[in-house]
Amino acid sequence: MxxxxxxxxxxxxxxxxxxxxxxxxxxxxxxxxxxxxxxxxxATRRIELDGRSFGFDHGAQYLTARGAVFASALDAAGAKPWIDETRRVGVPRMSxxxxxxxxxxxxxxxxxxxxxxxxxxxxxxxxxxxxxxxxxxxxxxxxxxxxxxxxxxxxxxxxxxxxxxxxxxxxxxxxxxxxxVRLAPCWTLMAAFPDRLPLPDTLRLTGGPIGWAARDSSKPGRDASAECWVVQAGPEWTREHLERPAAEVAALLLDALGKLAGGAVPAPLCAAAHRWRHALVETxxxxxxxxxxxxxxxxxxxxxxxxxxxxxxxxxxxxxxxxxxxx
Ligand SMILES: Cc1cc2nc3c(=O)[nH]c(=O)nc-3n(C[C@H](O)[C@H](O)[C@H](O)COP(=O)(O)OP(=O)(O)OC[C@H]3O[C@@H](n4cnc5c(N)ncnc54)[C@H](O)[C@@H]3O)c2cc1C
Known part of the structure; x- marks a missing residue:
């Protein structure tokens, strides 16, 4: 060398x-x-509100290892399984x-x-x-x-x-x-609710605004008393709404999450949208x-x-x- x-x-x-x-x-x-x-x-974003701290993994949701090198790096970094044995997350947060x-x-x-x-x-x-x-x-x-x-x-x-x-x-x-090289953007909603939403821990969807939604607080090592959600818009929807103000995007994604839950979701304790301009590799x-x-x-x-x-x-x-x- x-x-x-x-x-x-x-x-x-x-x-x-x-x-x-x-x-x-x-x-x-x-x-x-x-x-x-x-x-x-x-990445992990923390939102502080009224003496409480809500955590959201607003970037990568979980990691999978196909090769032994990455698997042992995840082991060394203390990653734990979530949903099934193949999906791993950082504890107590992705970061x-x-x-x-x-x-x-x-x-x-x-x-x-x-x-x-x-x-x-x-x-x-x-x-x-x-x-x-x-x-x-x-x-x-x-x-x-x-x-x-x-x-x-x-x-x-x-x-x-x-x-x-x-x-x-x-x-x-x-x-x-x-x-x-091309990367797709991704608008991501982070929201905490006072009550549990009537939804499974993860949803992967196509055709609407939402591409993925997850109960972030269901990951290991999180504060299970907080109902924290991370909602990712799909790439087409994100492109269509790329330059909209974050507050408007948060409202639209909350509305879409409410529809998934079979009606309006309760008013969130906190909600914010993050725009990833370069999220997932397309080309x-x-x-x-x-x-x-x-x-x-x-x-x-x-x-x-x-x-x-x-x-x-x-x-x-x-x-x-x-x-x-x-x-
Ligand atoms: C919303 C979202 C969901 C995802 N979900 C998953 C998932 O579930 N599973 C999965 O495996 N992957 C997922 N990914 C993809 C995964 O996060 C990426 O593949 C991976 O983290 C990319 O790592 P990287 O080091 O290549 O780039 P990055 O993580 O983007 O790192 C680049 C770094 O460069 C820094 N930087 C940039 N420009 C400069 C500059 N001029 N000066 C100094 N620093 C600079 C940035 O701050 C950043 O820290 C997701 C990504 C996003 C955004």
Missing amino acids: PFTSVAIVGAGLAGLACARTLAAHGVAARLFDKGRAPGGRL AIPRALADGLDLATARHVAEIAGEPGAWRLRHLDAALVRPGRPVPPDAAVAEDGPFDAVVLAVPAPQAVPLLAGPATRLAEVIGA PLGAPCLWDPALRIGACGDWCIAPRAEAAADSGAALAAAMHAAP
């Missing part, structure tokens, strides 16, 4: 798997993530899995990487306080930009559409290849990862392989292996 220092942008499952595999080969990697914690789409996988890694959170500068073998990352970067709004002109590096190599472990602008300067060809790259040995820039993520968390971890590990094999 010709590297001594690697920068990884993105500490979701792909970035974490890449860092852990590099570490196993004795290579130190520094992770940067714009989130306040690692995990990306393996516990990436937190466990990030243990011991060098991770900078709340840092938005805005630019890859420098040259092959001596890349530098320019990054700023993620709280200052808001979609559709200009970054304040006096925002302090920090620079880290030099790094021997850079890995982008971010959703494909977010990798493209970062690669446009240093790696135009990679940016072009990634441009063909994958069709290769485990991307690695340009001349530029020493790589990219990984679920979008390389399939719309599953395991694919993200597999892609990150595949990229680390490709880097390790590099001459």
Whole structure:
């Protein structure tokens, strides 16, 4: 392995798997993530209300392991079965899995990487306080930009559409290849109710606004006295309503959930909608990862392989292996 220092942008499952595999080969990697914690789409949102705290896994609902490597990573992270033995969740919340996988890694959170500068073998990352970067709004002109590096190599472990602008300067060809990848958006409702809804713990649906709904509080280790639901809109409905205000989307999805329950649901204690612009892979790259040995820039993520968390971890590990094999 010709590297001594690697920068990884993105500490979701792909970035974490890449860092852990590099570490196993004795290579130190520094992770940067714009989130306040690692995990990306393996996420948990807490809503505080009147002294109570309601938790919602508003990203990935459960994880399945087809391969032994991901299965043992889930075991090590304390994941437990939910619904059946094959579906696993983080305990006491989904975000516990990436937190466990990030243990011991060098991770900078709340840092938005805005630019890859420098040259092959001596890349530098320019990054700023993620709280200052808001979609559709200009970054304040006096925002302090920090620079880290030099790094021997850079890995982008971010959703494909977010990798493209970062690669446009240093790696135009990679940016072009990634441009063909497509991810579907997903509006997600989080709602807590005063009473139990007359619905099974999970529902998978087609043809209406809702694609998936689950009693999040039925997962192991959750507060069972709270009736917390996560409701995902289907991709067509989400696209149709993509730019609507979150409050309107929450009302529409609550209404749709009420119809499923055979009438109106009781007024929720709390309800909020989250828009995932890049949720599930529709058109994958069709290769485990991307690695340009001349530029020493790589990219990984679920979008390389399939719309599953395991694919993200597999892609990150595949990229680390490709880097390790590099001459
Ligand atoms: C609503 C929803 C439901 C899902 N349900 C399931 C399910 O039930 N089962 C399943 O297996 N999978 C599910 N998935 C998919 C699964 O969550 C993903 O496949 C997986 O988490 C992707 O991991 P990743 O590391 O490739 O990307 P991400 O998790 O998206 O990680 C990318 C990271 O990059 C960071 N980042 C992006 N840009 C920058 C930047 N410029 N600077 C710094 N950091 C940056 C982000 O903050 C993020 O942490 C679901 C996803 C969603 C959204």
